[in-house]
Amino acid sequence: MPRGRRQQKRRRRGGGTLLLLLLLIAITYATVRVYIRAPEQRTEQPSFTQTVDNPSVSPDLTGEEADALRSHYERKPSFYTILVSGVDDGNGGSDTNILVAVDAENDYIYGVSIPRDTKAHINGKNRKINFAYNSGGMELMAQTVSHQLGIPVDYTVLVDLQAFEALVNAIGGVDFYIPVNMDYDDPYQNLSIHFSKGMRHLNGKEALKVVRFRHNNDGSGYGSEDIGRMQTQQDFLKAVAKQTLTISNLGKVDQFMKIFQQYVETDLTIGNLVWLGGEAIGMGPEKIDFCTLPGDWKSPYIYLNQEEVLALINQYLNPYVEDRLPEDLNILS
Numbered sequence: 001m002p003r004g005r006r007q008q009k010r011r012r013r014g015g016g017t018l019l020l021l022l023l024l025i026a027i028t029y030a031t032v033r034v035y036i037r038a039p040e041q042r043t044e045q046p047s048f049t050q051t052v053d054n055p056s057v058s059p060d061l062t063g064e065e066a067d068a069l070r071s072h073y074e075r076k077p078s079f080y081t082i083l084v085s086g087v088d089d090g091n092g093g094s095d096t097n098i099l100v101a102v103d104a105e106n107d108y109i110y111g112v113s114i115p116r117d118t119k120a121h122i123n124g125k126n127r128k129i130n131f132a133y134n135s136g137g138m139e140l141m142a143q144t145v146s147h148q149l150g151i152p153v154d155y156t157v158l159v160d161l162q163a164f165e166a167l168v169n170a171i172g173g174v175d176f177y178i179p180v181n182m183d184y185d186d187p188y189q190n191l192s193i194h195f196s197k198g199m200r201h202l203n204g205k206e207a208l209k210v211v212r213f214r215h216n217n218d219g220s221g222y223g224s225e226d227i228g229r230m231q232t233q234q235d236f237l238k239a240v241a242k243q244t245l246t247i248s249n250l251g252k253v254d255q256f257m258k259i260f261q262q263y264v265e266t267d268l269t270i271g272n273l274v275w276l277g278g279e280a281i282g283m284g285p286e287k288i289d290f291c292t293l294p295g296d297w298k299s300p301y302i303y304l305n306q307e308e309v310l311a312l313i314n315q316y317l318n319p320y321v322e323d324r325l326p327e328d329l330n331i332l333s
Helices: 020-036 063-072 131-149 161-170 204-212 226-244 253-263 270-283 306-317
Strands: 079-087 096-103 108-113 119-122 125-128 155-160 174-178 182-186 191-195 198-202 264-266 288-292 295-298 301-304
Touching: 079 131, 079 161, 096 131, 096 270, 096 306, 108 226, 108 270, 108 306, 119 131, 119 301, 125 131, 131 155, 131 306, 155 161, 155 253, 161 204, 161 253, 174 204, 174 226, 191 204, 198 204, 204 226, 226 288, 253 264
Parallel strands: 079 155, 108 288
Antiparallel strands: 079 096, 096 108, 119 125, 155 264, 174 198, 182 191, 295 301
């Protein structure tokens, strides 16, 4: 995985801010509103969007061709894709990105981490995929993900790194099994990460260190750096989901609302969030799962495995009735 440049200040990475979205907006923020039935709040099921790469049927097409194209882009009912990106404290990077599929028809939420070094074609050049956010914000990031995977990004959520720490503290900390011994120091960031493997109750600051950890001072650790870190992030988010859905957290609506308003930007409406919150509550935390886009590291990029990515899309991420085909994807070799 990518190594830090010598004698150059490294950016803080967003760690697990992502599906914290799903907990932050669709569970915590919206959960309370669902339970207290705020009379002024309207529940609004999200609508679908049209990705740039999925054209409408041309009037020049008739008969079987037009029918085939319509069928290929027929949407499943109540299936949405949400791109959640985590940004750091002003350094401009979107190093943590998760594409979330919400299938309300079949009751599951699936988050797929997109490695920051994934090779992508952005503004006419080959770049690491996180460059899309640096260059064109969430709009370009969503377009890039959509173009590569051949599916639309219906909505976007941008979460500031500080939301992670604030939310963990708001729910009173999280019980989490730390998978490896962590012994790391970074004088550039005044960062020290020192934890022993095992179960521990983490406050927000401690949790942020755990999900940011990549390797020890001596190079040991996960053995796969970013991939190992993404697995820890995913496991931590599942722990957060389970511990957030408790009666004791229902009285914290004001705290959750402040976190949301201060640290989250999204094109989902409040009504959308309430609807998503209700759906997430009905599913339960056991229906929330994660994985990472499959690929191989060859400096300076991660090259996605098209066959495995296609299978993953059709199993979990595809909002269309018909399976996606290899020609729908735009994965660089």
